[in-house]
Amino acid sequence: MNEGEDSRYQLPHLALEVKALFTGYIVIVGLGLLVAGAQILLTHGMADGEFGLSVDDIVYSYYGNRGDSRLEAKLNGSMKDKASIEDRTSIVRWVHEDATASAWDTEINQIFQSNCVSCHGVIPGLPDFNKLESVRALATIDTGVSIDSLTRVSHIHLFGISFIFFFVGWIFSYATGISSQSKAILVAIPFVFLFLDIAAWWLTKWYPAFAWVTIIGGIGYSLASSFMLLCSLYQMWLMPHRHSCILNPPTPSRTS
Ligand code: HEC
Numbered sequence: 001m002n003e004g005e006d007s008r009y010q011l012p013h014l015a016l017e018v019k020a021l022f023t024g025y026i027v028i029v030g031l032g033l034l035v036a037g038a039q040i041l042l043t044h045g046m047a048d049g050e051f052g053l054s055v056d057d058i059v060y061s062y063y064g065n066r067g068d069s070r071l072e073a074k075l076n077g078s079m080k081d082k083a084s085i086e087d088r089t090s091i092v093r094w095v096h097e098d099a100t101a102s103a104w105d106t107e108i109n110q111i112f113q114s115n116c117v118s119c120h121g122v123i124p125g126l127p128d129f130n131k132l133e134s135v136r137a138l139a140t141i142d143t144g145v146s147i148d149s150l151t152r153v154s155h156i157h158l159f160g161i162s163f164i165f166f167f168v169g170w171i172f173s174y175a176t177g178i179s180s181q182s183k184a185i186l187v188a189i190p191f192v193f194l195f196l197d198i199a200a201w202w203l204t205k206w207y208p209a210f211a212w213v214t215i216i217g218g219i220g221y222s223l224a225s226s227f228m229l230l231c232s233l234y235q236m237w238l239m240p241h242r243h244s245c246i247l248n249p250p251t252p253s254r255t256s
Helices: 016-042 055-063 070-075 085-096 101-115 132-139 147-172 180-206 208-241
Strands: none
Touching (some): 016 147, 016 208, 055 180, 070 085, 070 132, 101 132, 147 180, 147 208
């Protein structure tokens, strides 16, 4: 027990109603963390088409897949024999010059008319290349998450998750047998990693190399908060009945 610490404010000695309150919170927040983990695996985890979270997933989600547009990929792939090299080059150049409507009217529409619409415009299920919109839809380059949704998700995370960490840390601050310094570090870690995580989303939007920082940030605050949650539960419910444990046994209450 730290000097000057009142044993009434130690997890093993808390009043039953306070333990009930803390436990209810811990159980629900713990569940929330598990569900959040599953959600990350199912959305970001699948971004590269393979199950499991990888650096590629993060890069695809935030930076985008900035290789060729689908139109270019096809023109260099299964549609390669459908147009001459000159026509294919004109199409690719047009895509890179923002697929403008004026160039479509003067030149590009004609190329599609003579090479593509005999199938794309007739065969059901294939995109109709008589229409500029359907060509454009395949000419876009995926630049990842938009600034709009990045801003929205960032502020929700900053406000929402810091609330969770606040209470997790507060409950854990009543833990006993752990030095004040160690507790201070554990309480601070989730906030630091949360900041790193969100900063890394923004950095990854422009520099894909930062993708690994979001993974480290996520793992860092998950581990630190899981430890605090489990340790708090342990100290409230198991520690009072056990005297041989990894953590020091509780000191008998001074007031009783
Ligand atoms: C002889 C018929 C035919 C012609 C001509 C043709 N295509 Fe296709 N195209 C297809 C078929 C069939 C598919 C679906 C199979 C595949 O993706 O390879 C397809 C698929 C595509 C796709 C992928 C569509 C998607 O929804 O992902 C693109 C892009 C495409 N073609 C571009 C072109 C362009 C550009 C031209 C003209 C230079 C062209 N095609 C000419 C038959 C044709």
